[in-house]
Amino acid sequence: MSETAESSAPLLKMVELEGKGRALVASVPLRAGQVVLRDSPILLYSALPLLVAPHDAQQNHNFEYCSQCFRLVAKEQPSSSCRCPSCSLSIFCSQNCQSLALSSSHTPWVCQALKQFGEGSSPLLRCQPDIQVQARFLVVAYNLAMFCPSSFQTLLSLQGDPSTFMSSPEAKDSVFFLHSLVSSLPSGPVNLSTFGLSFSVELTAALLAKDKLNAFGLMEPFAPDKERSVRAYGIYPRASFFNHDCLPNACRFDYVDAATADGRNLDMTVRVIHDVPCGREISLSYFPVNLKYSERQKRLKEDYGFTCDCDRCRVEANWSDQEDEELDEDNLGDNEGAAMDEDDDDEEMVAEDGGSVAQDESYFPHAYFFLQYMCNKDNCWGTLAPLPPSDSSTSTVMECNVCGSLHQSKEVLDGNVAEQ
Numbered sequence: 001m002s003e004t005a006e007s008s009a010p011l012l013k014m015v016e017l018e019g020k021g022r023a024l025v026a027s028v029p030l031r032a033g034q035v036v037l038r039d040s041p042i043l044l045y046s047a048l049p050l051l052v053a054p055h056d057a058q059q060n061h062n063f064e065y066c067s068q069c070f071r072l073v074a075k076e077q078p079s080s081s082c083r084c085p086s087c088s089l090s091i092f093c094s095q096n097c098q099s100l101a102l103s104s105s106h107t108p109w110v111c112q113a114l115k116q117f118g119e120g121s122s123p124l125l126r127c128q129p130d131i132q133v134q135a136r137f138l139v140v141a142y143n144l145a146m147f148c149p150s151s152f153q154t155l156l157s158l159q160g161d162p163s164t165f166m167s168s169p170e171a172k173d174s175v176f177f178l179h180s181l182v183s184s185l186p187s188g189p190v191n192l193s194t195f196g197l198s199f200s201v202e203l204t205a206a207l208l209a210k211d212k213l214n215a216f217g218l219m220e221p222f223a224p225d226k227e228r229s230v231r232a233y234g235i236y237p238r239a240s241f242f243n244h245d246c247l248p249n250a251c252r253f254d255y256v257d258a259a260t261a262d263g264r265n266l267d268m269t270v271r272v273i274h275d276v277p278c279g280r281e282i283s284l285s286y287f288p289v290n291l292k293y294s295e296r297q298k299r300l301k302e303d304y305g306f307t308c309d310c311d312r313c314r315v316e317a318n319w320s321d322q323e324d325e326e327l328d329e330d331n332l333g334d335n336e337g338a339a340m341d342e343d344d345d346d347e348e349m350v351a352e353d354g355g356s357v358a359q360d361e362s363y364f365p366h367a368y369f370f371l372q373y374m375c376n377k378d379n380c381w382g383t384l385a386p387l388p389p390s391d392s393s394t395s396t397v398m399e400c401n402v403c404g405s406l407h408q409s410k411e412v413l414d415g416n417v418a419e420q
């Protein structure tokens, strides 16, 4: 998997873990802030409902984004951006993005599909926004089979099976509906026989299932006074092997609006939050870590099909509803004395008196994580990871993966860390 810049030693290896399927574990000891993976998307699609008119999009969604690089489209410089004259649903921030899209994400087949789906008579007009976004995904996924077969093969290898996806009658109905939409296009997806497949409801359901379990949301720019929505979804093939943990030891960063070379602004970087020993699984949280136990379990069951049995959930499963509700700042303040025992292989929280907090059910064992690794900016709830370490020292500057702010490490502020 990922390699250090200086050597070819792999940092992560893939293993099978009982009850979790494929997983990524550290193949060497990892240092706080170390980049363990840089991954590029094989597929991206807009999170905007298909039929939102441009002016509504601007009202209901905070910004407009380029359909190729997904950067903010500069509204103050409308002359440098251009809307596709044929489908009028795609906007490009530059001529360069438009011409790149013509041979990849916005081929004539995609353009024709978007145009047909966006016509006044389209049955999508009567559908919920999430179905319209799924229609966008299918167009992009079937297009991938035609213009980049190897990436389509990778998409097929990810987790997600059609029968689980169609387990409810509503989900089954929406798959049949979406499949009929794609079938109604003048030229259906071609090339599928290359993969030993035929265009079928099962294939459409399998693609939707893979999207549901593996897509990462690229968020709109952070603003403390606005609810933040997703601007685009992407499939990152190697990052798809990270499993979930409610107290993760890694988090992902993206810098979509950064001025980097073509396409690289869409790369995802995963950094470890603290030191991790060799052999330990590297996990992400699939949503903000501040969600309470019942919400986390519901989302994991409904969206990812599993019951979480992580250390945090095992403790919180015994909490009363009231205790669950009380996961607030007062509670964090009460436990400021908790400290991570750096030598403990199990990374168990240790109380001030040295006793194991995991044995004391009344104790709030995640206090250290929240104090040290959760961003305290209003309405942010991002996770903090140190900047990448230098050869000799770990950075004491923590970066938030949501609002992007930089913080001095809490340990430094408390005077618990020697000057580096």
Ligand SMILES: C[S@@+](CC[C@H](N)C(=O)[O-])C[C@H]1O[C@@H](n2cnc3c(N)ncnc32)[C@H](O)[C@@H]1O
Binding pocket: 019, 020, 021, 022, 023, 158, 159, 213, 214, 240, 241, 242, 243, 244, 245, 303, 304, 305, 306, 307, 308, 309
């Ligand atoms: C993005 S994939 C992760 C990689 C996956 N394990 C695989 O084999 O490809 C998400 C799926 O992994 C499994 N998974 C992730 N985290 C898990 C956990 N903590 N416990 C059990 N299963 C988990 C679930 O099946 C989930 O739908």
